Amino acid sequence: MAEEVRVVTKRMREHTEDSWTLQRVLDTGGYDGARKAVVEMAPEELGGEVKSSGLRGRGGAGFPTGVKWSFVPADVSPKYVVVNHDEGEPGTFKDRELGERDPHQLLEGMIIAARAVGANKAFIYCRGEFALGSRRLDQAIRDAYGAGFLGEGIFGSDFDFDIVLHRGAGAYICGEESALLDSLEGFRGQPRLRPPFPAVKGLYGQPTVINNTETLSTLPHLILNGSEWFRQWGTEKSPGTKIFSVSGHVNRPANYEVPLGTSLADLLELAGGMQNGKEPKAIIPGGASAPLLTSTDVALDFESLQEAGSMLGSGGVVFMDETTCMVRNTLVTTEFFEHESCGKCTPCREGTWWAVKVLERIEHGDGRQEDMDLLLDICNGMDGRSFCPLGDAASWALRSGVKTFRDEFEQHVAEGSCPFGGGERVHVGARVGATGLGEAGITSQPAAGIDADSEPEAAQP
Amino acid sequence: MTRRYQATGGDIDEQNGYRNVFDDEQQAWADAIVAKYPNPRSAVLPLLFLVQSVEGYVTEDGMRTVANMIGLTPAQILASGSFYTMLKKQPQGEYLISVCRNISCTHRGAYDVIQALSERLGTDAGNTTADGRFTFETAECLATCDGAPSIQINYDDFYDVTPQDAVALVDKLERGEEVRSAAGERVRTVREISFETATAGARLPGTAGDHRARTVGGEAQPSDFLPDSRPKLSHDEGSHSG
Ligand SMILES: Cc1cc2nc3c(=O)[nH]c(=O)nc-3n(C[C@H](O)[C@H](O)[C@H](O)COP(=O)(O)O)c2cc1C
Ligand code: SF4
Ligand code: FES
Numbered sequence: 001m002a003e004e005v006r007v008v009t010k011r012m013r014e015h016t017e018d019s020w021t022l023q024r025v026l027d028t029g030g031y032d033g034a035r036k037a038v039v040e041m042a043p044e045e046l047g048g049e050v051k052s053s054g055l056r057g058r059g060g061a062g063f064p065t066g067v068k069w070s071f072v073p074a075d076v077s078p079k080y081v082v083v084n085h086d087e088g089e090p091g092t093f094k095d096r097e098l099g100e101r102d103p104h105q106l107l108e109g110m111i112i113a114a115r116a117v118g119a120n121k122a123f124i125y126c127r128g129e130f131a132l133g134s135r136r137l138d139q140a141i142r143d144a145y146g147a148g149f150l151g152e153g154i155f156g157s158d159f160d161f162d163i164v165l166h167r168g169a170g171a172y173i174c175g176e177e178s179a180l181l182d183s184l185e186g187f188r189g190q191p192r193l194r195p196p197f198p199a200v201k202g203l204y205g206q207p208t209v210i211n212n213t214e215t216l217s218t219l220p221h222l223i224l225n226g227s228e229w230f231r232q233w234g235t236e237k238s239p240g241t242k243i244f245s246v247s248g249h250v251n252r253p254a255n256y257e258v259p260l261g262t263s264l265a266d267l268l269e270l271a272g273g274m275q276n277g278k279e280p281k282a283i284i285p286g287g288a289s290a291p292l293l294t295s296t297d298v299a300l301d302f303e304s305l306q307e308a309g310s311m312l313g314s315g316g317v318v319f320m321d322e323t324t325c326m327v328r329n330t331l332v333t334t335e336f337f338e339h340e341s342c343g344k345c346t347p348c349r350e351g352t353w354w355a356v357k358v359l360e361r362i363e364h365g366d367g368r369q370e371d372m373d374l375l376l377d378i379c380n381g382m383d384g385r386s387f388c389p390l391g392d393a394a395s396w397a398l399r400s401g402v403k404t405f406r407d408e409f410e411q412h413v414a415e416g417s418c419p420f421g422g423g424e425r426v427h428v429g430a431r432v433g434a435t436g437l438g439e440a441g442i443t444s445q446p447a448a449g450i451d452a453d454s455e456p457e458a459a460q461p
Numbered sequence: 462m463t464r465r466y467q468a469t470g471g472d473i474d475e476q477n478g479y480r481n482v483f484d485d486e487q488q489a490w491a492d493a494i495v496a497k498y499p500n501p502r503s504a505v506l507p508l509l510f511l512v513q514s515v516e517g518y519v520t521e522d523g524m525r526t527v528a529n530m531i532g533l534t535p536a537q538i539l540a541s542g543s544f545y546t547m548l549k550k551q552p553q554g555e556y557l558i559s560v561c562r563n564i565s566c567t568h569r570g571a572y573d574v575i576q577a578l579s580e581r582l583g584t585d586a587g588n589t590t591a592d593g594r595f596t597f598e599t600a601e602c603l604a605t606c607d608g609a610p611s612i613q614i615n616y617d618d619f620y621d622v623t624p625q626d627a628v629a630l631v632d633k634l635e636r637g638e639e640v641r642s643a644a645g646e647r648v649r650t651v652r653e654i655s656f657e658t659a660t661a662g663a664r665l666p667g668t669a670g671d672h673r674a675r676t677v678g679g680e681a682q683p684s685d686f687l688p689d690s691r692p693k694l695s696h697d698e699g700s701h702s703g
Pocket of ligand 3 (some may be wrong): 090
């Protein structure tokens with residue numbers, strides 16, 4: 001029987017009524033890790049402990065946190081810590097829950113990171129749509145100031161530390177760290193050319209550590225108990241526990257914290273198995289950017305998933321049963337990337353847009369025999385040729401949909417309709433619904449698009 | 462501070478030809494927002510949310526007010542603001558209903574919810590009802606896939622929403638009854654939630670957690686502000702710089 005190992009999710013699971021309040025936090029060992037970091041440990045020791053723990057970033061890229069911190073130059077000031085709380089990867093909802101249910105744990109992790117790199121000011125980039133999470137974070141910050149955990153000389157030391165809560169305004173790309181910085185500086189959230197990396201030149205051109213909410217929320221436990229303790233879970237290269245967000249056609253969709261290296265089958269069992277006793281047909285193991293799997297016989301760690309041709313990504317796991325139309329799934333995913341493409345580079349801006357057009361006509365029964373190859377060709381035009389990983393990710397998701405379920409695509413074309421009956425649902429699409437001042441990227445494309453008898457040239461504005 | 466104008470709420474700024482949208486109290490909040498950051502430009506998005514809370518949406522006068530306040534051109538404000546879906550250029554309904562259309566929700570019935578709302582509101586996604594009560598839009602993953610299909614009303618979450626639930630929520634709001642989210646939060650109006658988003662993390666001077674004096678240097682002069690880290694284009698130089 002699969003079981004959770006609750007480290008980061010312990011408080012919020014054991015105290016569902018009030019895990020976000022300062023009182024409950026103090027009753028359950030809260031701020032002990034931060035106090036230890038500030039009062040008992042030297043900054044170099046902190047960095048060393050995190051490095052030897054092998055903790056890898058939980059935001060998607062899996063970069064070793066201690067190594068990232070070590071790139072921060074010691075002699076430049078001011079430095080900043082920025083929390084990436086912009087969670088928007090489809091299928092991922094762990095950071096949202098951590099922010100809503102255990103905001104103090106995040107603040108504690110921020111204190112530790114700031115102490116380690118010598119930053120006196122930090123920003124939380126909180127996704128704009130997270131109203132409840134923002135309220136809870138704002139209250140937690142107030143309470144932490146009141147208790148002397150933030151502000152001047154925290155924990156009676158000579159270390160000053162301030163946290164500023166900043167809200168996003170609706171753009172997935174702002175989760176990409178360099179776009180996040182541009183957004184935080186008041187610009188359109190478009191990725192920056194790297195190098196220089198944020199650790200060297202980040203916010204306002206100053207050295208900046210950017211970490212994910214879950215990464216930082218792990219730190220209090222790691223510092224309190226040591227890197228050996230942390231390494232009792234997980235694998236050599238993927239140590240520790242990780243929160244997986246499980247959704248889709250399962251009986252109990254929720255966040256589950258398990259040791260890295262746990263099998264996908266065990267995770268499915270934790271989530272109560274598939275609805276109606278069905279079998280999983282496709283699984284997204286790490287957010288919509290991750291290529292599809294068709295078997296649960298794989299271990300959930302960075303290396304194993306890479307070997308299986310996919311990635312751990314953000315830990316958003318979506319199970320789909322045999323009633324799922326994989327053309328529809330690919331269309332929805334690609335529409336997402338098209339909508340969120342920031343428009344800065346041509347391969348991603350144009351590639352996602354054309355791919356949506358082609359997918360739409362397949363799903364609605366107007367597909368052509370050559371469309372599958374056309375889609376793969378579009379993927380080749382984006383993969384490795386885009387300015388930032390969003391364009392790559394869009395091509396991975398699309399390519400894996402077409403390659404893994406090519407028979408279903410061909411069936412759509414051959415029958416001239418969606419075998420799952422989804423074809424008439426034409427009234428929704430990312431480009432139809434959003435009502436913003438503008439949307440992320442270039443979305444007001446020609447309405448005509450490519451249909452059965454228009455030439456691509458004719459569709460240009 | 463780089464604030465340049467003297468006009469107050471509702472006044473027409475004769476010199477610059479626009480209506481300042483902030484009254485004194487709103488201006489105090491605007492100042493508190495700017496004070497959060499080492500560089501006032503970082504305040505652009507929260508200030509546009511403040512405009513939205515006052516005006517109902519991001520008006521041109523509002524953008525000019527913000528531009529003049531932090532020493533940027535209106536075009537620079539529009540360039541930044543137009544990137545983001547939560548800042549609205551059209552008049553909005555009192556309640557913005559956002560239905561997630563991403564994978565987990567799609568696979569658990571989001572289309573039926575969208576269909577039911579379209580019929581109940583008499584409009585397709587992307588529009589505002591004729592009476593100005595509701596704006597209805599589809600949204601990308603709201604990070605509430607554990608409650609799929611999920612929706613937000615003015616950014617508070619509702620889980621496991623059936624088509625009947627969605628219609629019942631609209632009925633309740635239309636009758637003027639209080640509606641509470643999955644977490645028990647009172648659903649805000651569009652102006653309330655915009656104000657909350659604008660002022661998140663902002664502290665009026667002298668209140669707990671007002672750390673401006675220490676880390677930014679009190680009434681710092683513009684030259685003390687850190688630069689933004691974008692390469693400067695020659696035509697950026699000298700634009701409203703003082
Ligand atoms: C398109 C795109 C979207 C991303 N979205 C997020 C996000 O929502 N949250 C996050 O923590 N990281 C996100 N990332 C990864 C960040 O760029 C960055 O690697 C991460 O925040 C670093 O923190 P970590 O080392 O603690 O994981 C995204 C990356 C890309 C390319
Ligand atoms: S790959 Fe897409 S999101 Fe990234 S810079 Fe290019 S257009 Fe923008
Ligand atoms: S897919 Fe709908 S909330 Fe994530």
